[in-house]
Amino acid sequence: QIEGTEIPADVNAVYEIVINGISVDAVGKATAAGIKAAVTIPGVKSITAGNYGGTLGPHKFNLHDLL
Known part of the structure; x- marks a missing residue:
């Protein structure tokens, strides 16, 4: 684990993706x-x-609801 985080030791990268759009639906x-x-x-x-x-x-988007 990376000290001071909750990232497990077997994780090599973490990506944060920001999505901006013209509508909630988009x-x-x-x-x-x-x-x-x-x-x-x-x-x-x-x-x-x-x-x-x-x-x-x-x-607020619930990821399970989007799929």
Whole structure:
């Protein structure tokens, strides 16, 4: 594990992807497409989302609901 994080020792990289869009629907569709593409990559161990206490904006996307 990387000291001071919850990242497991067998994880070599962590990507944070920000999606901006013209509508809630567009962001939801883009997020779903990204998840569907990511799960086809060998070695991907986890896909999560941060909320940051709601400080990023008024919309919250539940990843399971998008798929």
